[in-house]
Each structure stands twice: as C-alpha cells, then as structure tokens.
Amino acid sequence: DEDSTEIEQLLSYDEDSAGGIMSTEIFSLREEMRVQEAIEALQQAEDVEMVFYLYVTDEYNHLVGVLSLRQLLTVPPQTQLKDIMTRDVIRVTTDTDQEEVAHLVARYNILAIPVVDDSNKLMGIVTVDDVIDVMREEATEDIFKMAGASEEELLYGFKSFKIARLRLPWLLVNLFGGVITGYLMWMFKATLEQIVALVSFVPVITGMGGNVGGQSATIVVRGFATGRIDMGTLRRVFFKELRVGFIMGTVCGSTIGLVAWFWHHNPYLGLVVGLAMVTAMTVAASMGVLAPTFFKKIGVDPAIASSPFVQTANDITGILIYFGTATMFLQLLL
Structure with a gap:
C-alpha cells in the first residue's frame, strides 16, 4: 500500500x-x-x-x-x-x-x-x-562526546562492564597524557631539586590551563554545531579567544604571582609562576580553538576534541611552560 x-x-x-x-x-x-x-x-x-x-x-x-x-x-x-x-x-x-x-x-x-x-x-x-x-x-550527542562518553550508555542501563568499555578509550588517553606529564616533570628534576617550592603551583598551572582550554573548545564546538562559527569566521574567533585567554591569564597570573611571593618570600618565584600562568592560559585558549578545528578539517566530529583531549594537551604544555620558565630564571630563584 x-x-x-x-x-x-x-x-x-x-x-x-x-x-x-x-x-x-x-x-x-x-x-x-x-x-x-x-x-x-x-x-x-x-x-x-x-x-x-x-x-x-x-x-x-x-x-x-x-x-x-x-x-x-x-x-x-x-x-x-x-x-x-x-x-x-x-x-x-x-x-x-x-x-x-x-x-x-x-x-x-x-x-x-x-x-x-x-x-x-x-x-x-x-x-x-x-x-x-x-x-x-x-546537542545530546555533542554533550556525550565532550564528556568522553557515548549515548549508547542509555541503551545498556545498569550493565556496568559495557558502560565502562565505552568510557575507557578517552580515559586511557588521559592516562597516557598523565604519564607524559609525569615524565616531563622528571626531566626537570634538577630544577625541582633546587627549587622545591615549584611543586606548590603545578596543580594550579595545569588546572587553570585545562579549564580555559575546555571553555574555548566548548564555545567552538557549539559554534560549529549551530553554524555560528565556520572556516570564514574562524580567524576572528581564534584571535578573540587568544585575547580572552591573555586577559584572564594576566588577572590570574598576577594573583597567583603575589601569592607565591608572600608564601615563599621570593619575588622571583612569584614572577616565574605569574609569567607561566599568563603563557599557559593564553596557549590553552588557542588550543581550545585549534583542536576542534583540526578534527573538523580531517572529517572527525569536533566534539571529541573538547574536554578530554584539550585538558590532556594543556596539562602537557602547561608543565613545559612552567618548568621551562623556571629553568630560565633558575639563577635568580636560588
């Protein structure tokens, strides 16, 4: 019929x-x-x-x-x-x-x-x-992907092993990124041995970088999904997020720099922590734009480039920036 x-x-x-x-x-x-x-x-x-x-x-x-x-x-x-x-x-x-x-x-x-x-x-x-x-x-699909999960979980109900299998891939990516971060810290062990106080601010540097990168990535992913952002407007979006990251980095870097100075009574430590924070947050904001764009360019849903991928990448770059800056100012920190 x-x-x-x-x-x-x-x-x-x-x-x-x-x-x-x-x-x-x-x-x-x-x-x-x-x-x-x-x-x-x-x-x-x-x-x-x-x-x-x-x-x-x-x-x-x-x-x-x-x-x-x-x-x-x-x-x-x-x-x-x-x-x-x-x-x-x-x-x-x-x-x-x-x-x-x-x-x-x-x-x-x-x-x-x-x-x-x-x-x-x-x-x-x-x-x-x-x-x-x-x-x-x-929108539902993007939210699941941005969390490193899958909508298939709803079909499995309370089947824990099957749900764990769906979530594990991105967690393993984060795990691998954490190992790289730990290896980089080990590479800078000479700097750490001389200035133990640097350890105090590792969680702050990596955490703030991950947060900023996640914010930028979410905005770009949603912009691609709704059509508000395309390859024609991407340049403006990139420089806008770069400026936003720099402004927020300057405010947060100044604050944490003063905390480091008064806590450890070393103005140069405050300078190192502040500069690293500004740089890490600026780089994280740009990473939040570039990562989803790269995935979209190669034909992969940019939603998967949000929180799990960007946060892991920014942990690695944040550590490099922080300890690289500390090594440059090592003589002043001693």
Missing part, C-alpha cells in the same frame, strides 16, 4: 540525512496553473504535511519555485503561478546531513525546507518540527 511504499522509500536513505527525516506527503503545484486553479487544488488537499509554503514544479516534477499563501490570495485569479513565484528556492538534497538541514532552517528562519534528488525532482519536505528533533539529538 501507499504507507509501506513511503516507509520503504525513507528506509533507502541514511537515517541522519535529509531523505531519512523528510515527509513525502507534500503539496505542490504545477507552474502553468492559474491562481484560481491553485486555490481550488489547495482547498481539496488532504493529508499534506503543511501548506505555509507552496512549492511549484514543472511537468517533470522538478522544483522550479515557491509561493506563500499571501502571494496566492493577493493577485488576480487568472495569473499563472510561474509569473508570481520566487525562483530562488532554498533547498537540500536527499543526502544532505540532517545537521546541515537544521543549520539552513535556523539561518534563514524558515518553517520548512524542500528536499530534492540529484536531478532536482521534489522528493519531500523537512519541517521546523523535524529540525527541532534533530537539534535536540545533535
């Missing part, structure tokens, strides 16, 4: 594509029809998804234009549709990713978007209701 044919057609498309989420029950009009005929056809229409927009096709069902109900009701009844329709129609193809469909609907503030095949034949329509569902799904 008709329903089974529609279901079979939808199943032939990828579930995350425009073809997989579209409705095939769509009302369309032929371009040679007159306004009066179009209104009569509209009055007789049943079981259509929506008629806020009236899509116009040619004799081969190619999408050639779009009309609004207002246009249809405010022109003479003998006017042909091809004379009043808008020919520049925002459309997507059946293989367009559902996230891109959602971006287009949000960007152009429209209630629906037509779906065509490779030959521009009208195949269906995606409404704003469908788009809201997509946005909810994509």
